[in-house]
Amino acid sequence: MDAVDGNAIGGLLHEVFGSEMTTTVSVCGTCGTARQVGELAVYAHAPGTVVRCPSCDNVLMVFVKIHDRTCVDLMGLAALG
């Protein structure tokens, strides 16, 4: 499955976090690589939206929309912002 960039889900991230997030720095909880959210690898065709570390492929964030709610899992991140 083809990945797109974190930039592509700028709208979803803004909806969840309430501000523009694509230039926010994230730190991978597995390999420690720091990157802007806009650079992360996004798989948007899964049942949810899965965001992975481009360096080690660890899952950083998962967003699943159910009706009007968005469930958010940020367990793969060491830091955001």
Next chain:
Amino acid sequence: MAGTALRGRLTWQVAKVLAVAVETASVRTIMLDVPDWPGHQAGQHVDIRLTDEDGYVAERSYSIASAPGEPVALTVERLDDGEVSPYLTDELRAGDELELRGPIGGYFVWEPENGGPLLLLAGGSGIVPLRSILRHRERTGSAVPVRLLYSSRTLDDVIYRAELDKPAAGVEVFHTLTRHQPPGWSGYAGRVDAALLAEVVWPTSMTPLAYVCGPTNFVEAVSQTLVQAGYPPQRVKTERFGGTGGT
């Protein structure tokens, strides 16, 4: 101000279609009147939301083709198996309404103070945000030198061809056609690879800033080649569209 446009809540709003222009057989540019548009930066995108009669919602992102200060224009390529693009390219007419939110994204943007020289690399409809950057450069009177390498399948698939044939001063445009080249074609032929890039790119000693946009496989191949050629990864901004079409 672009800075203030990034803050505040991102809300869905209704835009009105002013006009639809034919770019190629499968590509249209949609000019929009967005009543509460806060202004955008070159390289940003919007989300479009279509809701059908039984409430099914489909959302997609589209890059903004116009420069900051110009009315919002989106250039959309028809994907035959798409849920949203066939409606936008085939059904939408002037006077129709469209739900959108934006502008979105602060990562794949360019302002004159970001400098250059700029290396713009487009595959297929990946030209769209780069066209916004080119127009923004021209409208702001920036003298940053630009080289654009644009990969299309055939000459008929080149979007904004007339505009790109008359680039502004300081902008060099290179085309490569991957599938078919017309008789007498003086541009490049074939996919963008290390040898082609070596002919076009700015030397790394000039600390160029690269923007790569197109289908995922195009962006991955081109950005990796640039990094192997010595471009620092943080000077190579990428925007992947997903899919494989268009180059």
